[in-house]
Amino acid sequence: MNGLVLFAHGARDPQWAAPFQRLAELATIQRPGWQVSVAYLELMTPSLAEAVAAQVEAGASHVTVAPLFLGPGGHLCRDFPVLMDKLRARYPSVGFDTLPALGESETLLAAIAAWLVASLPG
Template sequence: MTTQAEKSQQALILFAHGARDPRWAEPLQRLQQIVSKQVSGDVLVHQAFLELMTPSLPELIAHLVQQQVAAVTVVPIFLGQGGHVRRDLPELITQLSADYPQVRFTLAPAIGEDEQVLKAIADVCIAQL
């Protein structure tokens, strides 16, 4: 019988910039709850931040490695592929891949690059008229 600790798990990380005001992260927390309800119980859904908030991505990955997570998908919750998503985040993933070669890392495009997301935002904007 396989125990939870022995079971290889997958993690989905909602990665955001971070802000000084903790209320800034409230929509991300709601998103985490929505996603958690829709994915398999074997998928751990977390949030991590580039700066100003915790946990940082390296802090979270260290924790997930202790939980025997074998695959991590990082979804940047950014509207576009700016400098943080084009440069900083890939460098961070490269370093984490070197630090934890037993973990398979996948970096998704910025969420705002997805056509469905853009359509949903457009619908909300139009609804304001």
């Protein structure tokens, strides 16, 4: 079984997580055989370690982690690799992949630009 963890920063306001939960729902619809969950770096739960543990306990043998950060700032450059190294050490029989920051996808940037331009007045 495969897992997908959508990894976001986290915030104090629980409403902040609504778009990420919706994204998880959409991914689940598009990949019905996959476990899809959302995890947070701080301020919210579950943590990345907790989300991966739940997926492994449910039978995931391969987990892809998608950091939902627009750019590769400090958290992705410093914190994220450490978290992933710990997960790989804790679960040596699980395959792990990571996706790049959202802003590194030309497809996503083009979609955002199209939405922005379509939203402009006039």
